[in-house]
Amino acid sequence: MSRLLTSVGAMSLVLFLLVLSLPVGPQAQAMLGVAGLAAMLVIDKVAHRGPGRIAFLVVGLALVVRYMVWRMTATLPPASDVTNHVASLVVLSAELFCFLTMLLGLFAVARPMDRPRARQLAPDEAPMIDVFVPSYNESLDLVAATLAAAKAIRYPADKLKVHLLDDGGTDQRCNSPDPLKAAAARQRREDFSRMAAELGVTYHARAYNEHAKAGNLNAALMKTDGDLVVVFDADHAPSREFLEETVGHFADDPRLFLVQTPHFFLNPDPIERNLATFATMPSENEMFYGIVQKGLDNWNAAFFCGSAAVLRRSALEEVGGFSGVSITEDCETALDLHSRGWRSLYVDRPMIAGLQPETFASFIGQRSRWCRGMIQILILKNPLMRPGLSIAQRICYLSSSLSWLFPIPRAIFLVAPLLFLFLDMQIYRATMEEFFSYTMVYMAALLLMQGHLYGRVRWPLISELYEYVQSVHLLPAVWSVLTNPRKPKFDVTDKGISVENDYLSELSTPYYVIFAVLLAAVGVSIMRWSAEPEARDLILVIGLWNLLNLVVAGLALGVVSERRERRRMPRLAQTSHPAVIAVEGVAVPAFVTDVSGGGLKLRPVGDRATRVMPGQKATLRVRVETDGDETEVLQVSVDVANSGVDGEGRFVGLRFADLSPARFRLIAALVYADIDAIRTSRLHRRVRRFLPIFLVKLLGWSATATARGVSYLLRHRTGDKKTATDKSLAPASGKPAAAASAAAPAPFDMTLFSDEATDARASAQGLAPAS
Template sequence: MIYLTPLQSSLVPILLILGLWLVLPAVIDRERTWQRAVLYGGCILFALRYAWWRGTETLAPVGLTVDFIASGSLFLIELAALVGSMSAFVLMMRTRNRSGEAEANLGWWRDRPAPPKIAVLIATYNEELEVLERTIVGAKALRYTNKEIVVLDDGRRDWLRDFCAQQDVRYLRRPDNKGSKAGNINHALGVLNSDPEPPEFFAVLDADFVPHRGFLSRSLALFHDPSVGLVQTPQHFFNPDPIQHNLGLAKSYPDEQRYFFDHMQPSRDGWGMAICCGTSSICRMEAVRELGGFPTDSVTEDFMLTMALQARGWRTVYLNEALTEGLAPEGLKEYVSQRARWCLGLMQIARSRLGPFTREKIRLRERWSVLDSSLYWLTSFAFRIAALVFPLLYWFFNITVVDAGVPEVISHFGVYYAWVLLTTTLLSPGMIVPIFHDVTQLVGAIPITRAAVTGLLRPKGHPFSVTAKGGDRSRIVVQWGIMRPFLVLWGLTALGLTLGIFFDRFAYYDAGDGKSVVLFWTIYNLIVLTVTIIACVELPRRERHVADAPERTFVQLPDGASVTTWLSELTRTTARLRGLTLPEGARVRIELREVGPVDGYVLRTSRDTTLVQLLPEAEEREALIVRLHAEDNTPGVTRSQPGRVIRDFGLRLSRIGPRR
């Protein structure tokens, strides 16, 4: 008879889960609801088991003591985060793919004398011409014929008015900025509704989002159902977000929003709870007219539009196809402020007439939709902060906030965590990599938590904040304001650990086997904080389309001869050739697929690579924009491979300076 130690016994369930990890990928079908329900149901069961154990066996004795207050506070914060997670687990039990429906209903309007008229609204405030040009040229290249491009300029810029005239697109401005983006769109809808032929539908594009050529026709197909008021499509990005870029993971780790758009939104759609996310959406004019325009009660007018439409019986559906691509925030400060604004907007909706506890006639699932999103913003980020702060109470104040040994932690938390990773890996492969996932949430945790509390206590009176895009990104910038709290936490954590290990503080309070738990917890926090601090150092950027793949091309040399070589990287202004070395300043002509021959000259060479400065004419420049941003492809990294993530991060750490 074999006897196992408590530690060995606690590892048995983990080993069983690892065994399932090897077997289930061959048999699982991600779109079968019953299979998803079994896996996510397991997540809920293990979460409840863990929560019961935490509440009954790991807290300090009940009483008016610092120990009980500290351990109870952490438990309540963690319990709130677990409730949010369990809500998400239920939501993820379903998923829906509407590509087949779109394919079957392409051209449902063919029996009509003309296709429905669509206005493509490009909302802008302070974006540069380089950003706007991409979007306007891409919108003009849409395959759909009966469309009108309308630029809504809340910056009232004469140069943009003149550029729109050159591009033969409609330009609108208003005398004030009341209602921010929602007010800008409402002003445009009022003008369009007074036209001799008002559009039946309108698409909304942010100034930095370029539509793919099939965006309108594919999305419009879902309006064959007369109850559909809005169709939302994903928001994918042709450049890495700040965390991807600063950690050197631009080619190996998905952007932070990929999980939401590729996995969460299809699941929301499976429950009839898909939400409008603003850009990359199409609305039925009749439905929005019935509302009296976009609601202006929240700085996230898009989510609130969904709630208002559903309250009147109009459905929001989701087409999970890459039909647009945008410019992710390039700076960490903009990245964080954008997410804090989203959080604030959700809290405003939660406190509004369309919130989860309103007396309005709103269906239960709409209430759940807002509640689920509010729980995410309110609890997830607060728990990230608490997980860093509470271990310090042990090191400096002799307070054990989790009184448990290693076998118990493995048996309860370890099993729960392993099952969640198994489920996520099977149903949303390549989305979660430990440590890096923590960093993506931790970077903005403090301002997001502040916004959550502010939005709940004081939902009104907050100005709309536009996320800045473009600008000079050629220098290393240290975001000290964002980094400073993490530097302080890193210093306190390292100091506490040092005192505990080398000055006998570790045995000051006899926590038994629990000492190993707090030691592991502290070391993990140091690793996460270190990576977070690195993410706060912004590296220089150059334009790069992350979906590019090397291709063969013809190059006409200065002497008139032509050679075939590899085009390894292409932007609107440069081409990188591999396998060819030319002197600096040499004039060349490159044959670019879907563009034609483009003149240029050699900027610099290194080893077997030549960087060419392109000199495109106006038509060639627009063709380049269409090729780079408007063709049907899926930009960005769709899933990660942990080995490659570790390799790329290792290269980032080994780099003394930024790559050129």
């Protein structure tokens, strides 16, 4: 196979040089472009991997290089025209930067790796493991669900210890000069330490909040001694199989320091929520976890992503723990260890379910931290100059960090057509024939390459949308790091916020201003096209460029128009899981059909189903798996929130009534223990779109988003939002677990989980009343 790839590579190089040497001119370029695009389409259909992949990329890259040569030699104003020449060079520099990052990215993902499953270890082979769950400002119910899921991981119990690292309850915060903050921190420490103890988790609160998350993790390293360290963010609950799919790799490679797994999110990010694409479109992070990390893994450059990862303690100790020079301690730590000869590995199997920022403002805050941190790494720990890295690793780390400078070229591409349309600056000289022969072929080649590499995980122009909405606010962040790389501080991203009303994001104003300017530029281009017949070709070219910017800006208006979303935790559909709900001394068999952190939906069966009514207090009993074939019955207090009848029969909505450990163990068992359904939904959204049809759809999508953005502007005051913890998640008594568990549950009839339950399941599925 390697010999075949070498032969294909040599032939592709010859083809690449041949394409570059062909005559330059609009007509020859048009013929070459059509032939090249046709070849790419054929290769994409018949040979998507291996040699075909190499040939496809070579043809596409040749078309892109021909465009860049033409762009540098035939489109610039003369140097004697200083103003226009300088402006044109700035735009060309932005294009060359994008070309460079594209080349680096192509190298990184050229051969994505699919790893075999980890070897399963016998109990006596299993290493000691410490699970770290760092927390700062997350709510108790959010953290407790993750702790319960971590405790439920399948692994020898005597070799697994779970630790809550609570940076919200440090001595520093408990002794704050602000009495309200001090009281809140002391209450947090009391509540979190109690819940940790009841869940069998070790609670840690350090003295000072130093060095943010890296400092928190390092403080725990000093107090623990496991061979391996697992890190889960406070809102990243793992499935029970997590260690089975990761730990075995360490036994086979003594120089392995990291096994990273994907992050999968239960809720949409603000862009997906506000544009209503979460159920149908691949999530933004799918390209990184589905393609990029697999490509980096081929070059031993897959890096730590801060959570859902296993690390070797001895490797961490060699570099003094988790790195903290930058505010992205995860990637920085991996860079430090790769430079010392340690190896990493990526397992493309989602085994955690997490939460994304709910509001656009918190989304921008998170991305600002990532952006600033990666640029810090680029400046302070330049991978090109870092001793110990291979050439491939240098290229991969350079690609990962350099790409975060995207706000700079994105801003240039937004402003450039406006300079011509409003100020008549000649930044791009081309006839319509040249535009179609070179620029359109170039853009088509880029779209085909993107579709070939990322088609199932990233749809056309979606990257442009994400970059645009971030660039508006990340551009100042980039500048601040470039001017003072040690200035950025770690900011924690808010999670678990509910949005009770539609509202305009407090960050929305620039997007409306930009849209208005771009819309005015469309009017100017139409007027100039009518008034200047001798320059119509150039006006049309620049006008189309501006129009593309307007389409993306219209989508952004829908992004900053926040949709109402009261549920703080998403509900997950479940296959019917048997349960019993006891109301006023009557036990009613039922099945759980969906569940969230705040409550459940049941379908009661039998002639006693109508006894369950809204407003009642009840006890829910569910049998769940523990270890192996063993099971236990969990009992939780619930409030009946609503009931009714739909197309599938009678249903009952329940709210958890307390913060008991049983509640969180139940959530861990029903939501996180087996996330095959989550993985299935992830794959279901990985669908390639036919490019011409999708581009038409995108125009309609932009028009709809624009209309909604305008309506929000007219109906909602900017920043007028009401966010609160979902009421369904709060305990009825407002007391933590110790008080809630004081009342003993009613006696439980175990026969309801025997053959009667099987009969009830059949009755429920047939919608017939049970006898």
